[in-house]
Amino acid sequence: MLLRNRLFLALVVLLASLPVLPVPEFWITQLNYVGLYAIVSLGLVLLTGVSGLTSFGQAAFVGLGAYTSAWLSTAHGVSPWLTLWVGVALTVVVALVLAAITLRMSGHYLPLATIAWGLSLYYAMSNMEFLGKYDGILGVPAMNLFGISLASGRSYYYLIWLVALLAAIAVIHLLDSRAGRAIRALKGGTTMAEAMGISTYRYKVLVFVIAAVLAAVSGWLFAHFQRTVNPSPFGLNKGIEYLFMAVLGGVGHVWGAFTGAAVVKLVEDQLQVILPKLFGGNGNYEIIVFGIVLVVVLKVAPQGLFPGLAKAFGAIAGRWMPPTQRVRDWDGAPALPERDKPVAGELLLDVQAVRKQFGGLVAVNDVSFTIRAGEIIGLIGPNGAGKSTTFNLITGVLGLTRGQVLFRGQPVGGLSSREIAERGMSRTFQHVKMLPDMTVLENVALGGYLRSRHGVFAAMLRLDRDEEKRLFAEAERQLARIGMAGQMHELAGNLALGPARLMEIARALCTDPALLLLDEPAAGLRHKEKQALAEVLRQLKAEGMSILLVEHDMDFVMNLTDRIVVMEFGTKLIEGTPQDVQQSPAVRAAYLGTEH
Missing domain, CATH: 1.10.3470 (ABC transporter involved in vitamin B12 uptake, BtuC)
Known part of the structure; x- marks a missing residue:
């Protein structure tokens, strides 16, 4: 950084000297x-x-x-x-x-x-x-x-x-x-x-x-x-x-x-x-x-x-040209503001008969389920069952045809995904969405946007440095929470799929959510990476985090969730514990095409 400042100063001196030469x-x-x-x-x-x-x-x-x-x-x-x-x-x-x-x-x-x-x-x-x-x-x-x-x-x-x-x-x-x-x-x-x-x-x-x-x-x-x-x-x-x-x-x-x-x-x-x-x-x-x-x-x-x-x-x-790396100057920075968290067992999400039609196609047909604080709920089903559509209805990416979604007792159906994020829901994506030319730390700090306030003019005048330190301190804390603090200065575009999905979870956690929604987080991961991800999610649950998990990998879901909602052709087929779902003939028929 010092060298770069000297190079810039040398350029300024050269430009300033030209008219007098x-x-x-x-x-x-x-x-x-x-x-x-x-x-x-x-x-x-x-x-x-x-x-x-x-x-x-x-x-x-x-x-x-x-x-x-x-x-x-x-x-x-x-x-x-x-x-x-x-x-x-x-x-x-x-x-x-x-x-x-x-x-x-x-x-x-x-x-x-x-x-x-x-x-x-x-x-x-x-x-x-x-x-x-x-x-x-x-x-x-x-x-x-x-x-x-x-x-x-x-x-x-x-x-x-x-x-x-x-x-x-x-x-x-x-x-x-x-x-x-x-x-x-x-x-x-x-x-x-x-x-x-x-x-x-x-x-x-x-x-x-x-x-x-x-x-x-x-x-x-x-x-x-x-x-x-x-x-x-x-x-x-x-x-x-x-x-x-x-x-x-x-x-x-x-x-x-x-x-x-x-x-x-x-x-x-x-x-x-x-x-x-x-x-x-x-x-x-x-x-x-x-x-x-x-x-x-x-x-x-x-x-x-x-x-x-x-x-x-x-x-x-x-x-003598130093590598570009952010100076770590946020030790001791005050914590960002936090939202009130639900108590264990509190009704957090209430999905009431939600329906989504695309013309004559009914993609989600009157699906209902609930999530209580401290639970990990799985949403599973064969391809085309309507899981991702239901997920997008809850997070505001798609509008409801009818039905209602209540979050902490307040209706959020019909709100934009930005407004839903403000209320305390945060999500990841089926296909990792990141900014590849930014570092892992900067990508995660993006999740702290709603917890900070300085805007364009404060940034141009460099009046936002204290808040930036708080944002990066929080981003590093969330990366440490999932075991990625050592990679915070890596360019996000250089990450393999497993670490990239973990980075997305850290970014979502940086929003300080009451409910974390994960869209197929284990997709494309190797066995060891899935084990590491499952351990992270168990740790988050132990810390009181509530999670809605959309996933295809049955073993991953069965060993992790408290309850599972199974969908088929846009409808809810069954809801119960992992054991209930494993023993259900209807679930076996949905996945295998037969009850046997």
């Missing part, structure tokens, strides 16, 4: 544009690389910031420093409206929608009389900072790069936080995140607004750097170019935004000189080259250029 003015101008483009690309790293939301319309937000500042400062004499806040406020309003319209879309509809509103904003700016239509606004005033004019490119350079580096640091801080982990969970789908109590739509809107604000700030800087504003830099082609920069540099990496902006800007200018000479005429030949380059990069280095450069630098640096 005898370098050509052209270099400074190019670096100014790289800084401006990098700020926009940072927003796309958050929006597309981290959250998985593709946008082709960021150039329109750049134009919104640029035109707001240009018009207010020329037509009304407003200070450029004040126009920044007006532009940001206007951008937030526009982004919220556009988010409400487009962010509930999925698949190819979302990027198509961003193209639509990007074009709409572009043509709106191009056809407004008071904005100068296609001629734009001339005579935008230069900025002054503490009486120092920033009219020259060399003086303005410092402001652009100060904003760019501060924005990068803020994004890095954000991603290493409670809110950042919630944002990183968006890309893997909404089911797991919602089950941890995260409002995925809210975070999509937040990321969309942050990316729009970064683009608007870049536009504000651009207006007073160019000293003139017209619609041409804010069209769809520029929006595509910004996305190209982010993808080329490494769309999942903060410093990839700078890498992509530098490569595109510096290479583009050279190509504009070289290619017309080669082809013997004028034209945008560089676009053809960039298209080919993008295809090659996506094929050879799908993560972009920055990860490869970082890896190469690490190889050159050798042993």
Whole structure:
């Protein structure tokens, strides 16, 4: 960590030294544009690389910031420093409206929608009389900072790069936080995140607004750097170019935004000189080259250029480059708040005649059962019996057709999985859902989301460190509870299936549940792994945890549960002790097709 700080400091010193060195003015101008483009690309790293939301319309937000500042400062004499806040406020309003319209879309509809509103904003700016239509606004005033004019490119350079580096640091801080982990969970789908109590739509809107604000700030800087504003830099082609920069540099990496902006800007200018000479005429030949380059990069280095450069630098640096590992600084951190737990024997879950129909298909037909505090209940049946559907009805993933689910005496049927998680139910998944590029510790800490409060701005300003220590202390405690504390710094994507399922249980325990719901936790595990899992579940029961277990492995269930509910063709076949179920002719018929 110390070395990384020194490398960053060395980069800052180098950037700060360039304007006072005898370098050509052209270099400074190019670096100014790289800084401006990098700020926009940072927003796309958050929006597309981290959250998985593709946008082709960021150039329109750049134009919104640029035109707001240009018009207010020329037509009304407003200070450029004040126009920044007006532009940001206007951008937030526009982004919220556009988010409400487009962010509930999925698949190819979302990027198509961003193209639509990007074009709409572009043509709106191009056809407004008071904005100068296609001629734009001339005579935008230069900025002054503490009486120092920033009219020259060399003086303005410092402001652009100060904003760019501060924005990068803020994004890095954000991603290493409670809110950042919630944002990183968006890309893997909404089911797991919602089950941890995260409002995925809210975070999509937040990321969309942050990316729009970064683009608007870049536009504000651009207006007073160019000293003139017209619609041409804010069209769809520029929006595509910004996305190209982010993808080329490494769309999942903060410093990839700078890498992509530098490569595109510096290479583009050279190509504009070289290619017309080669082809013997004028034209945008560089676009053809960039298209080919993008295809090659996506094929050879799908993560972009920055990860490869970082890896190469690490190889050159050798042993003095330390491994990335979180500093363990949470010893003695106060415990996170805990919910009131039910007393042993208390009626915890009451499933009353739940039914689920998909058109004419009845997947679950009036199934009822109860769970009391301190019990392990098994829900079993042949393939297609309706176990997973029943499980999803209880956890809010699916809505009830009819019937009722009561949790601790309160109806939860019809609530979202996020609202059910808030009431004290936590679950794992039939197919392990995790964030493979985060450590085991960070994945488990995601489960503590509902037990913590700090948000985006506290994270960016690093005001959430005490709460982060509490979250990681709790995550380590839950990993120790299941015997995985020694693997907490491993990348989750490197885990075998057995440890990955245990990690999911630790994440669910981190929510401090009153009821733990496990969806086929032994599926795909070897015999020794199943034994280890069974021992963990027995230990949890001994500590007072209540568990609902959906499972195919009969031996695993029979040796672990207090009672078993058997389903067949969507109906409850029998409920009783493991011995009752083993001796039931109806169960043997369901599994073997005969009573004998």
